[in-house]
Each structure stands twice: as structure tokens, then as C-alpha cells.
Amino acid sequence: MIDLKLLQKDFEGMSAKLTRKGVSAELLTTLKEKFESLRVAKQEFETLQAAQNAMSKEFGVYKREGKDISELKAKVDANKIKVADAVEVQRERQEELETIAMAVPNMPDDSVPDGKDEEDNIELKKVLTPKEFDFTPKEHWELAEQNGWIDFERGVKLATSRFSVSFGMGARLERALINFMLDFNRERGFEEVSVPALVNRQALEGTGQLPKFEDDLYKMDGQELFLIPTAEVPVTNLYQDEILATDELPKRMTAYTSCFRKEAGAAGRDTRGMIRQHQFHKVELVAITTPDTSEIMFEQMVSCASDILTALKLPHRLVNLCTGDLGFGAAHTTDIEVWLPGQDQYREISSISNTRDFQARRAKIRYKNGxxxxxxxxxxxxxxxxxxxxxxxMENNQNEDGSIDIPEVLKPYLGM
RNA sequence: GGACAGCUGGCCGAGUGGUCGAAGGCGCUCGCCUGGAACGCGAGUAUAGGGCAACCUAUCUAGGGUUCGAAUCCCUAGCUGUCCA
Incomplete structure (x- = not known):
């Protein structure tokens, strides 16, 4: 959530930043007014409640001393009605404010370029040079089927479209990759955690998936539980509503989970293959830091992800997401795109974001600074x-006959 | 699935309608004591919000209710434990 106090103090500054994310100045003005009117309502309630408390105390004294209470009771009864009204007003205003405030995205950093979509992202650097093929490289679904690694039809049979099944070496490679990534992250100082794949509404509000993006989440029937779209949700929310000691920070965690997304807005995109699935495996990094160290942590996380690709000898590039491509909660994001020779383009394989205090404010994660x-x-x-x-x-390590070379670093994980 | 018991501050634990934000202990912080430490002694020690000082509001698992007034009574949910299926 954005800082509403700061909005009071520096309306111009915040509004300039949020306009770049498409938030209108009118909305922010409304928000500012609602915040102020909530403050007034709170004060009114507190004044009335203070009177009520004082009179109730007096009531006790009267009773003990055997005085007549009828006059005091009349006063207190009258005030009680006012208190109840004030509570109602306050609750209404609180709700109005939250409805608006929870749907406002994070302020982008100044370093985030303006732009509409991924076309406007800025390439930061390339790592490793794509290999020249002396044949036309195939796309991964062709290779996957030829090698018997992935069965797209049977996935659909079991569930629906955008589900697949891995067999044999395909399945083993997935498992090897998960283990390799977790080990790699652990060596970089990220503690491994294993978390629930179902979370409640509060957790999703904490990290920003709700209330705005409910359409893309799988929800349990008749229960306020959702399948996680990313491990970011359970892992970040581990410390929801906690005050951490400074010496506990930074917290660095890595988790493997399945992720579930409806891909509601992606109809027709990447319908073939396993680029865009409703269920997919992901190894995630999450860090919780003090404000002054979050950028250092950010660089470490980008390096960690990039170095995994380098270890696998996969060419990739880093891009700085533009305002239009930036996620709801992020102040800035670096995407890592891996080279896919079959598709003849770089495709997103990782997304690293600093949300600064945006999620912390929603999830109430604080630390003691003195x-x-x-x-x-x-x-x-x-x-x-x-x-x-x-x-x-598959695409980078393919040979002309369709066979695929296993990356050296994965061989120990495959008993090779 | 059924029955019962419980959930209080960093931890343990007292508290069954008003003087309780909460005794006592442990822990922690500071001071005294000491060559130094332990022991002992003294003082302090929840969180959030508003004024940003006095002070006020809220919080004794969560949400609702009764009452002038709730940690304390009632209801619902969650969790923990014990027993029975």
C-alpha cells in the first residue's frame, strides 16, 4: 500500500510518480480527502469514547459510595448512542478508504523507464552469446515430443488446456533443476523453506495479488483459500504482522513450489508448449531487509538468478521493466530473459522486484530501528x-537429430 | 465425527463484572556491589494510532453480543491438549 501520510505531506511528488503508472490525480485527491475524513471521524469517536469511559468510571465510584445514579445513567445512555454512531461513521470511512487505497499500485522508481508494454523495456546487459546452429533449431514442443519428455495431450486429458505431463528424463530433469536451483540459492545464503500451496485472503492482500487480481487466482469452492500464484505469497507473508529484530535481518529465503494461475488475460498467447501453463514449478527467492540495504540485496538476487543460467550455459539478458510492464507491487523490476533459438527470441524466465515498503505496509512487516x-x-x-x-x-542444447545434451552441472543430480 | 479442558505481556503464570494494560516470577536494560564475574540490592521493561507534551483511544486468540462498564458473562470461529469413536 502506498504511504497515505506521505500523500498528505507530498501530494505533488507522489502524484507525479503514480501518474506514470496510470493512476489519476483525481483518484489521489479523493484518497487524500478520504484519509483526512477518516482521521476526523477517528478523533470524534475517541473524544466520545473518552467521555464514555470517564463516566463509566464515575459510575463505579457512585455505586460504591451508594449515591444516586439515575442522572448519570441518563447522561451515559445518551452518550452511548453517539458513540455507536461515531463507530459506524468511522467504519464506513475506513472501508471506503481501503477499497480505493488497496487498488493503488506502488510508485515506480525514477530509474524505471516510461513505456507501454514489454517493447519499451530497456536491455541492461547480455550474458553469454547464443550459439550458431548449422541447422534450423526446433521449438521445444517438437523436441519434447520427439524425446518423449513431455506429453501435452495427456495433461489436457487429466485437467484442461495448459496442463502437461512430464515423462522419464523430462520429469527427472525437472527434479534435477529444482534441486540444483535450491542448492545454488542455499549456497548464496538463502535458507530453504517449504510452505503451503494454499493461502488465505489476508496473505494475498499482503503481497498485493488481492483485491485487484482475483480473476487470475484459483479459489477453493466455499472456502477463503486460494492456490498460490507464486511462492512469493506464502514466503513473504511468513512474517506478516510481526516486528523483527534488526539482527534478524536480512531474511533470505528460497522455496520451491508449484504455482497456479488462471492466465485469464492471456487467452491465445503461448498456447503451444509449456511456456504458459496453469500449473508450473518455480524456485523463488524472497528477501526481507532494512530499507538501506534493499538495493544491495536486489543486486544479489539478480546475480543469483543470472548465475544459475550461466552455470547451465544458457545465454540470457537482463532488462529493466518499463512502467507499463511493471507489476502492481514493484518499485522496479529486472527481468531475466533466456535465449530460445527455436523461437529466435529472448523470453522471460525470471523476474526480480524490489517492492520497498509497499508489501510491508500491507502485510504489516516491521523491524525495530532503535x-x-x-x-x-x-x-x-x-x-x-x-x-x-x-x-x-531443450532448445539451446539440441542437436540436429533432435537429441539434447544434458548440462554438466545437472549430471550429478541425474546420477550421471 | 463426539465429549471435555484451555488459549493472558518476550516466556511462565495470577486474575470470574469497576480502583486491571493487567499481581508475581523468569528474561532483558540501567545503576550499586566486585580486581572482574556470579550472587545480592535498587530502578525500569507490551504494541499500534492520534496530539507528537501532558494526555487520549484501541488491544488479555479472532469476530460478534450483554452491560453505564468485560481479561472476567454469552454466542460463533480458529488453534492447542486430553479422552471417546
Whole structure:
């Protein structure tokens, strides 16, 4: 959530930043007014409640001393009605404010380029040069089927479209990749955690998926539980509503989970193959830091993900997402795109974001800065999307006969 | 699935309608004591919000209710434990 106090203090500054994310100045003005009117309502309630408390105390004294209470009772009864009204007003205003405030995205950093969509993202650097093929490289679904690694039809039979099944070496490679990534992350100082794949509404509000993006989530029938779209949700929310000691920070965690997305807005995109599935494996990095160290952590997380690709000898590039492509909660994001020779283009395989205090404010994750409690910074990033990594291995390591070379670093994980 | 018991501050634990934001203990912080430490002694020690000082509001698992007034009574949910299926 954006800082509503800051909005009061520096309306111009915040409005300039949020306009770049398509938030209108009118909405922000409304928000500012609602915040102020909530403050007034709170004060009114507190004044009335203070009177009520004082009179109730007096009531006790009267009773003990055996005085006549009828006059006091009349006063207190009258005030009680006022208190009830004030509570109602306050609740209404609170709700109005939250409805608006929870749907406002994070402020983009100044370093985020303006832009409409991924076309406007800025390439930061390339790592490893794509290999020249002396034949036309195939796309991964062709290779996957030829090698018997992935069965797209049977996935659809079991569930619906955008589900697939891995067999044999395909399945083993997925498992090897997950283990390799988790080990790699652990060596970089990220503690492995294993978390629930179902979370409640509060968790999703904490990280920003709700209330705005409910359409893309799978919800349990008749229960306020959702399948996680990313491990970022359970892992970040581990510390929801907690005040962490400074020496506990930074918290660095890595988790492997399945992720579930309806892909409601992606009809027709990537319908073939396993680029865009409703269920996919992902190894995630999450960090919780003090505000002054979050950018250092960000660089470490980007390096971690990029170095995994380098270890797998997969060419990739880093791009700085533009305002139009930036996610709801992110202040800035670096995407890592892996080279897919079959598709003859770079495709997203990881996304690393610093949300600064945006999620911390929603999830109430704070730390003790001396005597004061302050919001932490939270960061998240994939390292990596497992299915897409497998796709990249297939396409980059293919031979003319369709066979695929196994990356050296994975061989120990495959007993080779 | 059924029955019962419980959920209080960092931890343990007292508290069954008003003087309880909460005794006592442990822990922690500071001071005294000491060559240094332990022991002992003294003081302090929840969180959030508003004024940003006095002070006020909220919080004893969560949500609702009764009452002038709730940690304390009632209802619902969650969790934990014990027993029975």
C-alpha cells in the first residue's frame, strides 16, 4: 500500500510518480480527502469514547459510595448512542478508504523507464552469446515430443488446456533443476523453506495479488483459500504482522513450489508448449531487509538468478521493466530473459522486484530501528521458472537429430 | 465425527463484572556491589494510532453480543491438549 501520510505531506511528488503508472490525480485527491475524513471521524469517536469511559468510571465510584445514579445513567445512555454512531461513521470511512487505497499500485522508481508494454523495456546487459546452429533449431514442443519428455495431450486429458505431463528424463530433469536451483540459492545464503500451496485472503492482500487480481487466482469452492500464484505469497507473508529484530535481518529465503494461475488475460498467447501453463514449478527467492540495504540485496538476487543460467550455459539478458510492464507491487523490476533459438527470441524466465515498503505496509512487516518500528523492504524473484528453464535447455542444447545434451552441472543430480 | 479442558505481556503464570494494560516470577536494560564475574540490592521493561507534551483511544486468540462498564458473562470461529469413536 502506498504511504497515505506521505500523500498528505507530498501530494505533488507522489502524484507525479503514480501518474506514470496510470493512476489519476483525481483518484489521489479523493484518497487524500478520504484519509483526512477518516482521521476526523477517528478523533470524534475517541473524544466520545473518552467521555464514555470517564463516566463509566464515575459510575463505579457512585455505586460504591451508594449515591444516586439515575442522572448519570441518563447522561451515559445518551452518550452511548453517539458513540455507536461515531463507530459506524468511522467504519464506513475506513472501508471506503481501503477499497480505493488497496487498488493503488506502488510508485515506480525514477530509474524505471516510461513505456507501454514489454517493447519499451530497456536491455541492461547480455550474458553469454547464443550459439550458431548449422541447422534450423526446433521449438521445444517438437523436441519434447520427439524425446518423449513431455506429453501435452495427456495433461489436457487429466485437467484442461495448459496442463502437461512430464515423462522419464523430462520429469527427472525437472527434479534435477529444482534441486540444483535450491542448492545454488542455499549456497548464496538463502535458507530453504517449504510452505503451503494454499493461502488465505489476508496473505494475498499482503503481497498485493488481492483485491485487484482475483480473476487470475484459483479459489477453493466455499472456502477463503486460494492456490498460490507464486511462492512469493506464502514466503513473504511468513512474517506478516510481526516486528523483527534488526539482527534478524536480512531474511533470505528460497522455496520451491508449484504455482497456479488462471492466465485469464492471456487467452491465445503461448498456447503451444509449456511456456504458459496453469500449473508450473518455480524456485523463488524472497528477501526481507532494512530499507538501506534493499538495493544491495536486489543486486544479489539478480546475480543469483543470472548465475544459475550461466552455470547451465544458457545465454540470457537482463532488462529493466518499463512502467507499463511493471507489476502492481514493484518499485522496479529486472527481468531475466533466456535465449530460445527455436523461437529466435529472448523470453522471460525470471523476474526480480524490489517492492520497498509497499508489501510491508500491507502485510504489516516491521523491524525495530532503535526504538522506532519501521516497515521493512521486501524483495522477490524467481530463480528460476523450472519449466521455462527446461524449455531453454531443450532448445539451446539440441542437436540436429533432435537429441539434447544434458548440462554438466545437472549430471550429478541425474546420477550421471 | 463426539465429549471435555484451555488459549493472558518476550516466556511462565495470577486474575470470574469497576480502583486491571493487567499481581508475581523468569528474561532483558540501567545503576550499586566486585580486581572482574556470579550472587545480592535498587530502578525500569507490551504494541499500534492520534496530539507528537501532558494526555487520549484501541488491544488479555479472532469476530460478534450483554452491560453505564468485560481479561472476567454469552454466542460463533480458529488453534492447542486430553479422552471417546
Amino acid at each position: 526504538k522506532k518500528n519501521e516497515f521493512v523492504h521486501t524483495l522477490n524473484g524467481s530463480s528460476l521458472a523450472v519449466g521455462r528453464t527446461l524449455v531453454a535447455i
